[in-house]
Amino acid sequence: MENIATTYVPEPAISRLPWYLACVSRLRAQGVEYVSSTAISNQLNVDASQIAKDLSYLNIKGKTRIGYEVKELEQGLLDFLGFHREHNAVMMGVGSLGAALMADSGLSRYGLHIVAGFDVKPELVGTAPGGKPIYHISELPQRLRELDAEIAVIAVPFESAAEVAELCVQSGVKALWNFSPFHIKASPGVTIQNTSIYAHLAVMYNRMLK
């Protein structure tokens, strides 16, 4: 049996898998039992051959003329994507975006539990919005272990992002999910995912001019 953890899956393929998941979850909710890559293709505007190739990384194969079993495909995608596993995370920076992400129940549906926040503002430290405590950022090294968190979500202003990322790495986080507009440099053994929503905004503005 192939071990999925050792198969390198290209980032664009992984990025498309949640689209397929959203699509098949919708079909499952509608009571649909089988779906072809052509039907998924029509809904998502992705080539059917691309979909079949992406799904082959999961060792999921459709049946000729019938397609994929919807429930099996949904389960296979959820397992592969890790959305069923529980991951504890801390929020670095509880400003408007950070507080929002902490409150976003969507993230916990995808396996990400933000269990605490860290900030420098005295008016925030010591509070617990939605039952999640906010600590001073200097407490990160000792709190991280008791919180059993291995992911840090970064939503601090860009001026502080480099320093906060460094603190997270030194404190032993395994992954940084960076929402700040500052591009964080890679560190050995630490996964970095930059999600600069402002970069997407820039691309959208630029394309609107055409």
Add this chain to the structure above:
Amino acid sequence: MENIATTYVPEPAISRLPWYLACVSRLRAQGVEYVSSTAISNQLNVDASQIAKDLSYLNIKGKTRIGYEVKELEQGLLDFLGFHREHNAVMMGVGSLGAALMADSGLSRYGLHIVAGFDVKPELVGTAPGGKPIYHISELPQRLRELDAEIAVIAVPFESAAEVAELCVQSGVKALWNFSPFHIKASPGVTIQNTSIYAHLAVMYNRMLK
């Protein structure tokens, strides 16, 4: 003089420009007057030659031995990226993520003003959190013009994303910024920017296994 609006700039290049902006804004705040592409490269982990190439799309050139003038570079990036222009937008779906994005003051610093929200929930419609009114989603076609909005930010559940996107397009929005995990199909004349934060989560989980 080159017209920047007619020069096609590849998406990866545009996506990197906000990093450079964050970097030079930080330097400007620190009182630095000149910066070389090598110095930016060291901070961001992007090749200096790549930085020089990306900046050449803006018609900004550094001086030999001195580099770029920090203030001029910041201004050039802000102008090119459109972060200085005002763009009115509506929020489709005022759940946890939608409400969060509406409250995120970071977006208005980048020129995006979310002026109203649209939802189907009776307990939300008619309220005005932070002074921004929430209307029933069926009111979009007539409200869009009075709000002078050309961008719709989509944060509805994936089950509704396709329908809501269709309504937005029919109502005349010029761009859709989609945060739902559903991949929205392109429509002629409408810019679509998919920002599926859950796809980034999937990539991060996958890379953490290595």
